[in-house]
Amino acid sequence: xxxxxxxxxxxxxxxxxxxxxxxxxxxxxxxxxxxxxxxxxxxxxxxxxxxxxxxxxxxxxxxxxxxxxxxxxxxxxxxxxxxxxxxxxxxxxxxxxxxxxxxxxxxxxxxxxxxxxxxxxxxxxxxxxxxxxxxxxxxxxxxxxxxxxxxxxxxxxxxxxxxxxxxxxxxxxxxxxxxxxxxxxxxxxxxxxxxxxxxxxxxxxxxxxxxxxxxxxxxxxxxxxxxxxxxxxxxxxxxxxxxxxxxxxxxxxxxxxxxxxxxxxxxxxxxxxxxxxxxxxxxxxxxxxxxxxxxxxxxxxxxxxxxxxxxxxxxxxxxxxxxxxxxxxxxxxxxxxxxxxxxxxxxxxxxxxxxxxxxxxxxxxxxxxxxxxxxxxxxxxxxxxxxxxxxxxxxxxxxxxxxxxxxxxxxxxxxxxxxxxxxxxxxxxxxxxxxxxxxxxxxxxxxxxxxxxxxxxxxxxxxxxxxxxxxxxxxxxxxxxxxxxxxxxxxxxxxxxxxxxxxxxxxxxxxxxxxxxxxxxxxxxxxxxxxxxxxxxxxxxxxxxxxxxxxxxxxxxxxxxxxxxxxxxxxxxxxxxxxxxxxxxxxxxxxxxxxxxxxxxxxxxxxxxxxxxxxxxxxxxxxxxxxxxxxxxxxxxxxxxxxxxxxxxxxxxxxxxxxxxxxxxxxxxxxxxxxxxxxxxxxxxxxxxxxxxxxxxxxxxxxxxxxxxxxxxxxxxxxxxxxxxxxxxxxxxxxxxxxxxxxxxxxxxxxxxxxxxxxxxxxxxxxxxxxxxxxxxxxx
Amino acid sequence: xxxxxxxxxxxxxxxxxxxxxxxxxxxxxxxxxxxxxxxxxxxxxxxxxxxxxxxxxxxxxxxxxxxxxxxxxxxxxxxxxxxxxxxxxxxxxxxxxxxxxxxxxxxxxxxxxxxxxxxxxxxxxxxxxx
Numbered sequence: 001x002x003x004x005x006x007x008x009x010x011x012x013x014x015x016x017x018x019x020x021x022x023x024x025x026x027x028x029x030x031x032x033x034x035x036x037x038x039x040x041x042x043x044x045x046x047x048x049x050x051x052x053x054x055x056x057x058x059x060x061x062x063x064x065x066x067x068x069x070x071x072x073x074x075x076x077x078x079x080x081x082x083x084x085x086x087x088x089x090x091x092x093x094x095x096x097x098x099x100x101x102x103x104x105x106x107x108x109x110x111x112x113x114x115x116x117x118x119x120x121x122x123x124x125x126x127x128x129x130x131x132x133x134x135x136x137x138x139x140x141x142x143x144x145x146x147x148x149x150x151x152x153x154x155x156x157x158x159x160x161x162x163x164x165x166x167x168x169x170x171x172x173x174x175x176x177x178x179x180x181x182x183x184x185x186x187x188x189x190x191x192x193x194x195x196x197x198x199x200x201x202x203x204x205x206x207x208x209x210x211x212x213x214x215x216x217x218x219x220x221x222x223x224x225x226x227x228x229x230x231x232x233x234x235x236x237x238x239x240x241x242x243x244x245x246x247x248x249x250x251x252x253x254x255x256x257x258x259x260x261x262x263x264x265x266x267x268x269x270x271x272x273x274x275x276x277x278x279x280x281x282x283x284x285x286x287x288x289x290x291x292x293x294x295x296x297x298x299x300x301x302x303x304x305x306x307x308x309x310x311x312x313x314x315x316x317x318x319x320x321x322x323x324x325x326x327x328x329x330x331x332x333x334x335x336x337x338x339x340x341x342x343x344x345x346x347x348x349x350x351x352x353x354x355x356x357x358x359x360x361x362x363x364x365x366x367x368x369x370x371x372x373x374x375x376x377x378x379x380x381x382x383x384x385x386x387x388x389x390x391x392x393x394x395x396x397x398x399x400x401x402x403x404x405x406x407x408x409x410x411x412x413x414x415x416x417x418x419x420x421x422x423x424x425x426x427x428x429x430x431x432x433x434x435x436x437x438x439x440x441x442x443x444x445x446x447x448x449x450x451x452x453x454x455x456x457x458x459x460x461x462x463x464x465x466x467x468x469x470x471x472x473x474x475x476x477x478x479x480x481x482x483x484x485x486x487x488x489x490x491x492x493x494x495x496x497x498x499x500x501x502x503x504x505x506x507x508x509x510x511x512x513x514x515x516x517x518x519x520x521x522x523x524x525x526x527x528x529x530x531x532x533x534x535x536x537x538x539x540x541x542x543x544x545x546x547x548x549x550x551x552x553x554x555x556x557x558x559x560x561x562x563x564x565x566x567x568x569x570x571x572x573x574x575x576x577x578x579x580x581x582x583x584x585x586x587x588x589x590x591x592x593x594x595x596x597x598x599x600x601x602x603x604x605x606x607x608x609x610x611x612x613x614x615x616x617x618x619x620x621x622x623x624x625x626x627x628x629x630x631x632x633x634x635x636x637x638x639x640x641x642x643x644x645x646x647x648x649x650x651x652x653x654x655x656x657x658x659x660x661x662x663x664x665x666x667x668x669x670x671x672x673x674x675x676x677x678x679x680x681x682x683x684x685x686x687x688x689x690x691x692x693x694x695x696x697x698x699x700x701x702x703x704x705x706x707x708x709x710x711x712x713x714x715x716x717x718x719x720x721x722x723x724x725x726x727x728x729x730x731x732x733x734x735x736x737x738x739x740x741x742x743x744x745x746x747x748x749x750x751x752x753x754x755x756x757x758x759x760x761x762x763x764x765x766x767x768x769x770x771x772x773x774x775x776x777x778x779x780x
Numbered sequence: 781x782x783x784x785x786x787x788x789x790x791x792x793x794x795x796x797x798x799x800x801x802x803x804x805x806x807x808x809x810x811x812x813x814x815x816x817x818x819x820x821x822x823x824x825x826x827x828x829x830x831x832x833x834x835x836x837x838x839x840x841x842x843x844x845x846x847x848x849x850x851x852x853x854x855x856x857x858x859x860x861x862x863x864x865x866x867x868x869x870x871x872x873x874x875x876x877x878x879x880x881x882x883x884x885x886x887x888x889x890x891x892x893x894x895x896x897x898x899x900x901x902x903x904x905x906x907x908x909x910x
Contacts, residue, residue, distance in 0.1 A: 194884040197869045197893035201900050208904075239872040239881055246865035247897055254858040254904045257851075264850060286868070293877065294812040295805070303805065 004437045004510050020146075027150055028137070032130035035157030038532065039126040041540035042167045046556070048122045051542040053582060053599050055171035056589035058097055059121050061089060062171075065102040066117045073098070080594035081584070082606060083576050083628070091260040092602065096180075096213025097173050100124065125166040125175035132417075133157040135182040140421050142189045142390055143383070144428060152424035155527075156182075160534040161368035161416035167540050174413055177214035182417055184210055185397075188224055188248065189390045195240030200247030207248065208255035211262055218271050219414055221256075223400065224248065225278040227393045232278075232285065236389060242286045249279045269329045273319050284311050338407055349660055350604050353653035356410035365405075367538075368412055370530045371523050372423040379422025382429055398422060427520060433507065434516045440506030544586070546643065546739075557641070563634070563740035564590035566733050571632065577742075578625065579634040580614065580647055580654060581607055587634065596628060604657070611658035615651070615666055617690040622728040622755070625745050633729060633743045637697045640704070640738040642713035648680060649714065651693050681717040695724040696743055699731060704738075727756045824871045828864060835860035855908040862901040870894040 042051070050059045065073040074090045081087040101120050108115050133153040141149035156162055165174040184206045191199035211217040228245045231237065253266045253275070266272045288308050292301060322328045337343045337351060341359055345352040365373050380398045383391040397418045405415035507513060541547065546557040567577065568591045576594045577587050584598020597607045609628070613621040625633070638646035647654075651671075658666040670687035673679050680694065688694055702710040702723045710719035729743040749758045817825070835857060842853045873882050873890035885893070 195873065195882045196885050197866060197873075197890070197897045200869075201893070201897040205900065239878050243869040243872065247869055250858065250862035250865045251897065251901050251904065254855065254862060254901065254908065257854065258904060258907055264854070267854065283865075286872075291809060294816060295809045 004439060004507070004513060007437060024146060024150065028134070028153065031133050031150070031154050031157045034154075035129045035133050036126040038158050038535050039129060039163060039167045041536045042169050042542060043122065045536070045540060045547070046542050046545050048119055049169055049542050049544060050118070050121060050171055050589070051167070051169040051544065052172075053585050054173075055121075055169070057585040057599065058171050058173070059118070060585075060589045061093065062098045062101050062121055063117055065098050066105050070099075070102065073102075081588060081598055081600070082603060083594040083596055085603065085606065087600065087602075092600070094173055094211075094213055094215060094259070094261060096209060096211075097124075097171070097176055099212070100176055101171075121171045122169045125170050125172075126168050128176045128179045129157065129162070129166050132162070132179040132182055135179055135186055136417060136420060139182055139186040139189065140424055142186065142193065143394060143421065144425050147432070148424045148428035151428050152421050155372060155420035155424055156417060158528065158531040158535075159369060159372065159416055159420055160531055160539060161412050161419070163531070163535050164368065164539045165413050167535070169542055173214040174216075177210060177216060178413065178417065180206055180210040180213055181216070181220065181414070184220055185223075185393070188227075188244065189393060191244035191248065192240060192389055195238070195243045197243055197247040200244045201251055203244075203248045204250075204252035204255055207252040208258070211256040212259050216414065217256070221266075221272055221275050223393075223397060225275040226396055226400070228278050228282065230392055230396060231389055232281065234392070237282075237285055237289070239286070239289075241389075242282055245282055246279065249275060265329075268327070270323060270331045271335060273328065277315060277319065280315050281312060284308050338404065341407055348604075349653065349656045350601055350607060353650075353657065357408050360406055360409050360412060364409065364412070367534060369416065369419050370527050372419050372527070375423035375426040376419045377422075379424070379426035382425050383422065394418060394422060430516065431520060434513045436507075438506075439508055548641070557643075557737055557739070559735035559737050559739035560586065561590060563733060563735045563742060566735075567591035567593055567632065567634075567742065570733075575631040576629050577632045577634055578610060578613070578628070578630040580610065580636075580650060582650070583634065583636065593632075596630065605661055608658045608661035611654035611656075612662055612666055614647075614693040615655045615658055615671070615687075615691045618692060618695065618726065618728045619756070620665075621692045622745075625728075626748070630745050632732060633692075633696065633745065635693065635696045635741050635743075637738055637741050638714045639697065639701065639712035643737075643739055644714050646697075646714060646739070647693060648697050651691075652678065654693065679717060680712060680715055680719070682720050689724065692729075695726055696729070696741060698724055699726055699741075699743075701738075727759045818876070821871060821875060824867060824874075828867055828871070831860050831864040831867065835864065849910060851908055851910045855905045855910075858908075859902060859905040862905075863898060866894055866897045866901065869897075 050056055061073070061076075064076060073095075076089040077086060078089045079086040081089075101117070101124055104124070105115070105117050105120050108120070133156055136156045137149040137153035139149075140152035162178060165172065166178070184203055187199050187203035187206060190196070191203055207217070207220055210220060224245070228241060231241055253272075256262055256266050257264065267276070285308065288304050291304060319328065323330055333343070333348045333351065337348070337357075351357055369376075376398070380395055383394050401411075401415035401418045404411040544560050546559075548555050548557060564587065567575075567587070571593065573592070574594065576596065577591065578596045579587060581597040581599060581601060584595040584600075587593055587595050588598060597603075597610050601607060609624060613624040636643075636646045637648070638644060639648070652668065655666055655668050655671055659668055671678070671685055671691070672688075673683050673685055677683070680688070680698070684694070698712075698719060700723055701712075702719055702721065704710065710721075710723075711717070712719055726743070729745055731741070732744040733740075733742040735741070746755055749755055751758070753761070838853065838857050838860065842857070847853050870890055870893075872878055873885050873893075874887045882890070
């Protein structure tokens with residue numbers, strides 16, 4: 001009985017099963033704990049605060065939902081956004097996220113746990129990450145077994161690619177969407193495997209939830225049909241496929257149309273036509289199959305085949321024809337930009353300007369996925385080995401996901417689950433092979449004893465993951481001591497593996513086993529270290545509050561909130577604030593003031609108007625500001641403390657977007673120096689120096705340096721000795737570190753002069769301000 | 781095959797209107813169908829035929845007359861299509877020839893699935909009618 005190490009033989013199968021499920025539950029509890037805990041860096045390092053940009057809108061909407069109720073929220077028209085247009089909020093959002101936290105809030109209130117709605121919003125993403133881990137476990141279990149499922153759950157729980165969108169406070173649609181994505185896929189696989197209309201219906205219901213929660217639902221809308229089509233083309237049509245797909249599509253499509261923002265799109269846009277086409281195709285194929293089962297004559301079969309092909313062709317022609325007739329909307333620009341990465345830059349600068357729409361840089365794959373990215377292809381190859389229907393799904397998902405992740409940074413999020421799943425399949429296959437104690441000579445290992453080690457498989461990596469875990473089951477306890485003794489006694493030798501190949505494939509001895517297993521454990525440990533490091537350093541910044549390290553230690557820079565609260569407390573409630581669209585949601589959420597444009601970006605012309613105002617001279621911008629009732633203009637300036645995400649760095653996008661609408665008035669090349677550089681110092685082009693953005697950013701900047709050299713620390717350029725002057729705006733507020741600067745738009749001169757001459761008159765006579773030298777020169 | 785009764789409300793009018801053309805192939809098909817199909821499946825088939833006719837009628841109305849309350853048309857049409865595929869699923873699940881395919885789905889379970897699917901479907905249909 002050749003065994004690499006002895007196994008206890010006196011265990012009853014019931015004990016093994018019970019221990020297995022206990023270990024699984026404990027491991028799962030620990031995974032959930034780790035998933036939630038690692039997302040709390042943001043709260044611990046900073047505070048319980050909503051992050052970034054979009055979450056502020058979601059938070060604001062959720063507050064409306066929680067305080068005014070669902071119907072009020074559904075019919076909410078927000079007159080303060082996109083001033084003066086307003087925004088029909090209920091019909092232009094995916095309400096799933098707000099509804100989810102609204103339900104949780106009301107439930108907690110009902111059982112008398114008074115939790116602030118903000119804390120629910122902050123903690124929603126970590127909470128759902130535990131659910132994501134669970135659904136990934138269920139999904140992977142369908143692919144391989146429980147041990148692979150646990151590995152996958154542990155991976156998705158702490159992998160930075162998913163944490164980047166789900167830290168505490170990152171209250172965005174993705175927070176719940178990835179759970180819904182994985183769970184819908186799991187239900188689809190389950191429906192397909194069993195041929196059950198129940199799981200098909202459940203998949204449709206969760207698909208509906210997904211549609212209500214995230215615009216990325218189109219990924220499911222196309223992944224499932226793609227899978228069905230692949231199965232069809234591979235000749236794997238079964239009635240199970242028919243049942244699963246038909247029940248999912250028929251109910252899911254109708255359900256998705258209940259979301260007002262989606263409306264009739266599922267029957268009227270090209271993005272959704274693939275699913276419809278596959279649905280029709282499946283009906284034809286199923287019908288042909290049914291008829292064939294009754295008649296088996298050869299010639300009749302040919303006739304049927306022709307009929308089916310004919311129907312398919314007619315269907316395709318009908319869809320194409322309807323597209324040309326304009327009944328079905330053709331592909332949108334966002335879709336084209338997925339295939340041609342240069343498309344958006346040429347035609348839709350507003351999409352290209354968003355930082356998360358940039359193509360992914362290579363290092364970020366390693367940064368976000370660490371060693372999983374190496375195991376990922378191995379897992380996909382292992383899927384080919386069995387190639388059951390569900391494995392084809394993983395393969396297709398892997399291909400599609402990798403492509404999209406390469407095109408856009410934000411789509412790394414959709415790739416992450418499949419990477420975790422296939423890496424878990426690969427790693428658990430390796431561990432299964434090397435922990436299994438049976439050696440090649442043994443013909444067939446006994447059933448209950450192989451189950452022992454497979455449980456060790458799930459257990460061992462977990463143990464390294466979180467230093468504390470369940471007490472190891474008796475069987476693995478014995479095996480670990482044996483392994484340890486083997487490590488001490490036997491020197492590692494590689495010749496044994498070669499010998500094994502001559503007889504029969506398998507692994508001899510404990511040394512080879514140990515080498516592989518320790519390697520795997522080492523990788524897992526580095527993975528954990530890497531994940532923790534990346535999470536705490538890169539992905540846990542709220543970006544509303546900044547942190548800087550200097551000699552005194554950590555310093556918090558709270559300029560944004562300082563400025564937004566200044567607006568809230570010192571301006572009338574109706575004061576319209578103009579800023580670049582990035583800050584629209586934050587102004588609405590924190591300052592509670594009307595904004596011209598915000599992160600919803602639905603109206604390109606309106607954004608271009610703001611871009612034009614920012615990039616043209618004061619004289620041109622002033623009428624625009626007045627026409628839009630702008631009272632305050634807000635700019636972000638990082639030149640003083642070196643905050644690189646400021647408006648001057650985003651300025652070229654404003655110019656480009658404005659140029660898209662007014663090509664005669666705004667031209668991008670004018671903002672560069674003759675040598676083609678983008679500069680802000682002495683050599684800056686006249687258009688640049690006269691632009692409102694430049695003036696607002698650097699107004700009085702040189703005064704800070706008391707006659708010394710004024711240096712912009714972001715762009716490392718020395719500023720001119722004389723700063724820009726403002727005639728139509730006046731400085732209203734500048735935050736502590738100068739990150740946020742707010743200017744008030746002056747009203748028209750009461751005497752009817754234009755403001756420039758009025759200013760010159762004032763300065764010539766009265767010397768209102770304490771900067772005579774500068775002003776006098778400019779006035780003369 | 782101690783299956784449940786299919787309790788769908790069917791008008792028994794249109795069960796045999798499908799093919800009347802001349803080719804012998806179709807006739808043999810029809811004969812084979814009549815000979816080799818269990819009565820229960822024929823019952824389901826009659827419901828399917830009714831659904832097809834109802835769907836075609838709605839579609840023709842939509843194309844020829846008006847599609848004005850488009851959501852109403854969509855929900856009506858989706859209810860026939862959805863009910864059709866759910867019933868067709870039930871048909872293939874209770875078909876004794878497919879027993880090997882559906883190991884996890886007994887005929888009783890299939891009927892329960894059918895009912896749940898229909899309830900969910902019609903919940904959305906009623907919500908969408910407007």
